[in-house]
Amino acid sequence: MTVFKQLETLATGESIPLEEALAGLPWNADGLLPAIAQQYDSGEVLMLAWMNRDALAETLDTGRVCYWSRSRRALWRKGESSGQVQRLRELRFDCDGDTILLKVDQTGPACHTGRRDCFYNRVEGDRLVVDRDVLIDPQDLYRQ
Amino acid sequence: MTVFKQLETLATGESIPLEEALAGLPWNADGLLPAIAQQYDSGEVLMLAWMNRDALAETLDTGRVCYWSRSRRALWRKGESSGQVQRLRELRFDCDGDTILLKVDQTGPACHTGRRDCFYNRVEGDRLVVDRDVLIDPQDLYRQ
Numbered sequence: 556m557t558v559f560k561q562l563e564t565l566a567t568g569e570s571i572p573l574e575e576a577l578a579g580l581p582w583n584a585d586g587l588l589p590a591i592a593q594q595y596d597s598g599e600v601l602m603l604a605w606m607n608r609d610a611l612a613e614t615l616d617t618g619r620v621c622y623w624s625r626s627r628r629a630l631w632r633k634g635e636s637s638g639q640v641q642r643l644r645e646l647r648f649d650c651d652g653d654t655i656l657l658k659v660d661q662t663g664p665a666c667h668t669g670r671r672d673c674f675y676n677r678v679e680g681d682r683l684v685v686d687r688d689v690l691i692d693p694q695d696l697y698r699q
Numbered sequence: 700m701t702v703f704k705q706l707e708t709l710a711t712g713e714s715i716p717l718e719e720a721l722a723g724l725p726w727n728a729d730g731l732l733p734a735i736a737q738q739y740d741s742g743e744v745l746m747l748a749w750m751n752r753d754a755l756a757e758t759l760d761t762g763r764v765c766y767w768s769r770s771r772r773a774l775w776r777k778g779e780s781s782g783q784v785q786r787l788r789e790l791r792f793d794c795d796g797d798t799i800l801l802k803v804d805q806t807g808p809a810c811h812t813g814r815r816d817c818f819y820n821r822v823e824g825d826r827l828v829v830d831r832d833v834l835i836d837p838q839d840l841y842r843q
Contacts, residue, residue: 562820562829563812570826589733591744598742600735603798615822648827649817650810654747656818666794668707673793674800676706678759682714683792685706 557581559652581653582608587623590655592665595644601665602673604631606655618643620659637696639663669693703796725797726752731767734799736809739788745809746817748775750799762787764803781840783807813837 558579562571582588587605594601604622606614610630613621620641624631634640645658666673668689675687702723706715726732731749738745748766750758754774757765764785768775778784789802810817812833819831 559820562827565829567829567832570823570828573822573825573827576820576827589747591735591747593744600737600744600800603733603735603793646822647818648820648822649747650812650814650819652820654817656744668794670794673798674791675794676703676720676792676796678717678790678792679714681717683706683717683720684714685709685711688711 557652559648559650563650576648576652577611579652580608580648581651583653585625587625588653588655590622590657592620592641592657592659592661594661595658596660599672600674601641601659601661601671604633611655614643614657615646620657634662637664637667639665639696641665664690664696667693667696669696701796703792703794707794720792720796721755723796724752724792725795727797729769731769732797732799734766734801736764736785736801736803736805738805739802740804743816744818745785745803745805745815748777755799758787758801759790764801778806781808781811783809783840785809808834808840811837811840813840 558576586607589603590606591603592601607623610621610623620633620643622631639662641659641661643659647656664671669691670687670689675685677684677686702720730751733747734750735747736745751767754765754767764777764787766775783806785803785805791800808815813835814831814833819829821828821830
């Protein structure tokens with residue numbers, strides 16, 4: 556039985572060694588898992604990005620969220636250029652272990668466009684509407 | 700310029716035809732995009748699943764959430780066996796159009812284990828702890 560199948564059968568409050576769960580994570584063909592970042596107190600879904608084994612280990616170790624950038628093919632310490640870091644409050648895995656949920660405390664805008672979150676494109680009838688303000692001009696966010 | 704690059708530059712309240720955005724979605728190599736389901740009023744992140752073009756079209760058309768099951772390789776109308784459907788309240792795309800956020804009204808448990816959401820495995824020090832109760836026994840959920 557896989558470790559996440561075993562977890563399904565546990566009662567509330569029961570646990571297994573974290574190391575065992577980490578060893579059983581079903582990384583995809585690229586060695587990645589999707590990670591959802593949610594603001595821990597307001598519940599806003601801020602963004603979705605990807606983690607590899609190293610990004611996850613560093614995040615758990617430092618408490619500062621680190622992703623894997625698929626475009627740059629490098630570890631991406633969220634906020635390293637913009638200053639808009641994510642502090643980890645809680646980390647969760649879903650029932651089959653193939654999605655990570657990060658409860659974070661996000662400094663300022665999470666989105667590279669300078670908006671608070673990345674999900675600012677809302678379907679409204681037959682239109683797609685932008686419904687979030689730019690809080691900080693990206694030219695200021697990435698000027699260093 | 701791609702349609703999502705164009706959307707980045709719009710001010711709050713501005714919009715484009717939905718059809719144009721849908722035609723410009725960056726489906727992955729398998730023709731899928733990840734979709735996060737969030738309970739519309741409480742903000743709980745319930746689950747992450749995948750949509751293909753048909754699942755997205757059906758969801759927008761019917762207002763009842765439909766995913767693509769990667770294991771069964773078939774459209775998966777959420778709740779078709781369990782009765783635990785998701786009614787769509789709002790649908791959003793992120794800044795580069797490669798993640799969907801569904802604000803839904805979830806009937807009962809979203810998780811196939813009978814728990815309210817799929818993210819019941821919480822990291823606590825060097826343990827992984829199950830911290831959600833089973834609301835409905837899966838044997839009852841899937842008995843039909």
